[in-house]
Amino acid sequence: MTDAADTTPHDATRDWRDTVFLPKTDFPMKAGLAAKEPAILERWARIGVYDTLRKERSGRERFILHDGPPYANGDIHMGHAMNKVLKDIIVRSQTLMGKDAPYVPGWDCHGLPIEWKVEEAYRAKKLNKDDVPVDQFRAECRAYAEKWVAVQRAQFERLGVMGDWADPYLTMKYEAEAAIVGELLKFAESGQLYRGAKPVMWSPVEKTALAEAEVEYEDVVSTQIDVAFEIVDAPNAPELVGAHAVIWTTTPWTIPVNQALSYGPEIEYVLLDVLVGGELTTSSNEQVQSSRQIKSDTKILIAADLVSSFSKRLPIHEFVEVPLWRGKGSDLEGATARHPMHALGGFFAKPRPFLPGDFVTTDAGTGLVHMAPDHGEDDFLLCKQYGIDPVFAVDGAGMYRADWAWLGGQGSVINKKFVAAEGPICTDLRAAGALLAASDDFAHSYPHSWRSKAKVIFRATPQWFIPMDKSATQSPARLRVSGRSCSQHDLNDAGHRLPETGLGEGLSASDTLADLAGPPPTPPASGRGAEEGNGATLRQIALDAIAATKWVPARAENRITSMVSGRPDWVISRQRAWGVPIALYVHRQTGEYLNDPAVNARIVAAFREGGADAWFTADHAVLLGAGYDLAEYEPQRDILDVWFDSGCTHVFTVEARYGEGTRANLYLEGSDQHRGWFQSSLLESCGTRGRAPYDAVLTHGFALDGQGRKMSKSLGNVVDPLKIIGESGADILRMWVASTDYFDDVKIGKEVLATASDAYRKLRNTFRYLLGALDGFDEAERVPVADMPELERYVLHRLAMLDTELREAATGYEFNRYIRLLTDFANEDLSAFFFDVRKDSLYCDAPDSVTRRSYRTVLDVLYHALVRYAAPVLCFTAEEVWQARFPSEDRSVHFLEWPTLPDLAADGALIERWRTLRLVRGDINVALESARREKRVRTGLEADLDVRIALAPPLRAIEEVGLDAFTEMCIAASVEVAPGDTAGAAVAVVVTPTEKHKCGRCWRHLPEVTVDGALCDRCTSVVA
Structure with a gap:
């Protein structure tokens, strides 16, 4: 001064x-975040912000957000960034509120996503993964995962995510693998584990079963065919003998595995006569030469309601209803038909029974459904009820096994040419006179592997299951074949080699599974599960746990309740190499798995010492101990579903670090995890602890591009978070995450x-x-x-x-x-x-x-x-x-706690008064802005305001604060306020350029300033 x-x-x-x-x-003002943030990160690491917080908050109320593990395979994408930033904001806010909020990041290191990448490297070198020793292959998978853990860790830290980066959890750490196998053995010891065979989603490309969460649905165009099965016996309707029952399917490759036909008991069926107008053709109207044509006296059985739609698929024919027979599906009880390829003998010569199916409808097709218990859930359950078992004709690569009488050694069944209207299946059916129609034009949604993007199939294979609807004391624990107990060794002894990676790859046509661990359960209509004996079922426990959990947003509860209510038994086995093995010994004669706590303890100890690799290199005689003869037991080779791995993370992360029985306060992932990690964690914890592993679950939507489209490399619309960070800084990305309505899908x-x-x-x-x-x-x-x-x-x-x-x-x-x-x-x-x-x-x-x-x-x-x-x-x-x-x-700002504000006595009158004054000021600002646009004044300080107010509250508020304070609030030269006519508005303002002179220091126009540039009284006092 x-x-x-x-x-x-x-x-x-x-x-x-x-x-x-x-x-x-x-x-x-210019942030320069991209350059500044790395230096701030270095400083945080140098002073140990995370570790210091743990020490300073020790003993405080703890808040645990348990991190869902991403796969360690590639750079992070926008979904990763959104998820991790949201988690970090929550952890930091809980820390700010005074809690001890640790955050332990983790990675899913096993399973197909990583194994697939390693296999891609083999394929690029024209090498076969199956030719590599399993320990070498697993070591390469481990090295691949380690590489990407390091890369992603740096990228997550660059986002500003604070956590225990020095000691994250990895599912491939030895202690984690030991905990995972320990949890598996808990299920085994409580009887909540069985080996059985039923259709599961199978990837012929990856040669393994897939979980629902590993499947995505894409629109495809498939071949649809109508196939005639000649009826050979019909006790309740002899008129049908010699007629043909027609089925419609969009999976022609399942016809070689057909074992029955299904009807709706209450559906009305009719017998039709075929009037031939020429040779049988495909729907493309290209004439087809066949060794046998449909005769003019051929009769066809289909549902009455589907005659019209069926006739449109055979445009060259006309149909006339035979008046001699019309009946209900129940009239077909006891009827049999013969397979179109019955002349091949053996499996194909067996009569195909008609079975009642409550799933048969008249929505599409013919009202009759062909049954292939190897390749459909409904097929499997219905056929099993009548003693018809899978035959395992399609191998893991989607080929018909070499000894199969029809198309043996051929495939792949997901190959479009193989199943096409002119492919070998349709060609053979046409030659047999059984193909009524075939076209390659049926558009529908179909499941694909989200990893390989290839089609999947439903395929019956022996797998390990955790049952949803059996109490622990009654869960099945053995696999039976042909009415007797059977083990993997028995299947091998049948003369057909099974691969080392799993069961069910080479059975002969005569082998059947007659009593696959008891009949698969059917969930009750309520979806709550049927309580058996004195124990609750896993489904019931899980549904109760869902009800006891806080779901954010609340609508998420309905979604996961619906999924758990209707889900089938949990398939926990995979026929791969990189993962935690199903470390069980199965008796070669009885088919029972060994359930000895002492053996199980040795297995867990071996895993803790040498990780899951210990199972593949183990001296199993030592693990079994002196009480058992290794020659009598078969060590299992399948690995665990990776969702079981991640479902156990609460064990070796939350409980291992914070005490047995500790639950996470919050799980947070994308909404797709209702069928993934949220559910696998729920089922694992409910099966071993009788409760959920979390108190609350938050779900967020997906990150879409600026137009609301799913990001895709093919569309070129991928928004790279690493690029945003490099150009604008992580705080801009964090600002975006916080500002979105992330409970739904968001745009970026x-x-x-x-x-x-x-x-x-x-x-x-x-x-x-x-x-x-x-x-x-x-x-x-x-x-x-x-x-x-x-x-x-x-x-x-x-x-x-x-x-x-x-x-x-x-x-x-x-x-x-x-x-x-x-x-x-x-x-x-x-x-x-x-x-x-x-x-x-x-x-x-x-x-x-x-x-x-x-x-x-x-x-x-x-x-x-x-x-x-x-x-x-x-x-x-x-x-x-x-x-x-x-x-x-x-020191760091992140050591601070929620602010303590000055004590204020409640003063509603003051708040309301100033709220009212601000509303009046808003009207005045509108008038001033208009005057500025009209260039009558340059600023409010040059304006004299005449304010007329019609309502009493604003007048009273101005009077209470005083006109000088109100004038200062309006930032005007002067303000005159009076009640008056406002022409219907709350406030009327007249703006007049002031004639007062401007203070040279504060620029206010005041009466005491005698000339522009001189000082007002206040400024005179201050500068003096």
């Missing part, structure tokens, strides 16, 4: 800028990111203003709340209201609401109002002015509150803001 002797208050030519108290800060693109960047810029500008305005502030300047002007007390009340709302939003995981509340407060309450009104006092009042000191006191409170509120979301920027004011080598 200039010395008093050098000041001449009435000197209109003096430049007074050096006497104004302008904000001062080195905090830059240039426009969306621009909006997030703009919101970030405004919030950064607020911090910059606070830092500048607080330059030099110390405790001696602080003013007690009671001595503050009303405006300051009002802002503190608004801050207290914000504080309550932010805490509620953070507790409810509503961070889109959280960040919106924070930015709206900064923009509307502060920048557009409080800062605007008080900038004159900040710049021009004397340092000892009560108003200025009160303002700076409130700014200090705001700074301490806002930097904390922002820290969970803008973790880097909050650190920068904190260090700009309180530089420290070993």
